[in-house]
C-alpha cells in the first residue's frame with residue numbers, strides 16, 4: 001500500500017483525517033478486495049463518491065463507518081466493481097463492428113467472440129442482436145461468450161432483463177437495431193432479451209488479471225476496464241488479449257483506452273477513433 005499517495009483532507013499531514021490508504025488498508029485486510037491492480041485516481045474517485053453519500057467527512061471517519069457498518073462495506077464493494085454499461089455503447093464503434101462481423105461470418109467457419117468484461121451482458125447481447133438484425137451477418141456462425149469477475153453482474157446477464165429508469169433509456173440504447181421487437185419482449189419500461197438471442201451467448205466467470213485467456217477468438221472486445229487498471233497490470237491484460245486473438249482476427253478496446261506501443265506493429269487500426277484493431 002506504501003506506493004499510494006496520502007490524501008489527507010483535514011490537516012496537512014493527514015494524520016487526523018487519514019488518507020486513501022487509511023480506507024484501502026481496511027478494504028484489503030477485512031473486505032477481501034485487492035485494490036492492487038486499480039489505479040489511484042480510480043480508487044480515490046470511488047471511495048470519495050461513497051464518502052460523500054455518508055455522514056463521514058474524512059477518510060478516517062469513513063474507515064470507522066466501514067468498521068461499524070457491513071451495509072456500507074457492501075455499498076463500497078459495489079462502487080469499486082463499477083459495471084456501468086449500455087447496449088451498443090459508442091454506436092460509431094458498432095458501425096465498424098457490423099462490417100467486421102459481416103466479413104468474418106462471410107468465410108465458411110465459426111466465428112468465436114469474447115466479450116471480456118461483459119458486466120450485465122448488454123455488450124455480448126448487442127453482438128448477438130446485431131447479427132440477427134443485419135442480413136449481411138450470418139448469425140448462425142457466431143459463438144459468443146461473455147465473461148466478468150462479478151458474479152452478480154453475470155447473474156443479471158443470464159436473466160437478460162433490463163429496465164428503463166430515470167438515467168437509462170433501453171429503447172434508445174437499442175436504436176441501432178432495425179426491429180427492436182424482434183429481439184426483446186417489452187412490457188412498459190421492462191425489456192426481456194428474447195430466448196433466441198439469449199441462447200447465442202454463454203456467460204462465465206473469468207478474472208482477466210489472474211487467469212489465462214479463455215482460448216482463441218476471431219473477435220475480442222475488452223472495453224472500459226483498462227481505464228481503471230494501473231500500468232503494469234494493463235500490460236499483463238494486453239499480453240493475454242493479444243494471445244487470444246487469432247491472426248486475421250480483431251480486438252476492440254474502449255474509446256478512452258490506448259493500445260500500448262509494443263502491440264502497434266501486430267495490431268492495425270481498422271478505423272481511427274473506433275479502437276477496433278486487426279491482428280496482422
Ligand SMILES: C[S@@+](CC[C@H](N)C(=O)[O-])C[C@H]1O[C@@H](n2cnc3c(N)ncnc32)[C@H](O)[C@@H]1O
Pocket residue numbers: 081082083084085086089116117118119120123147148149150153206207208209210222223224225254
Ligand atoms: C465498465 S464495465 C465494462 C462493460 C462493457 N465491456 C462495456 O464497455 O460497457 C467493467 C467491468 O469490468 C469488470 N471487472 C473488473 N475487474 C475485472 C477483472 N479483473 N476481470 C474481469 N472483469 C473485471 C467489472 O465487474 C465490470 O463489470
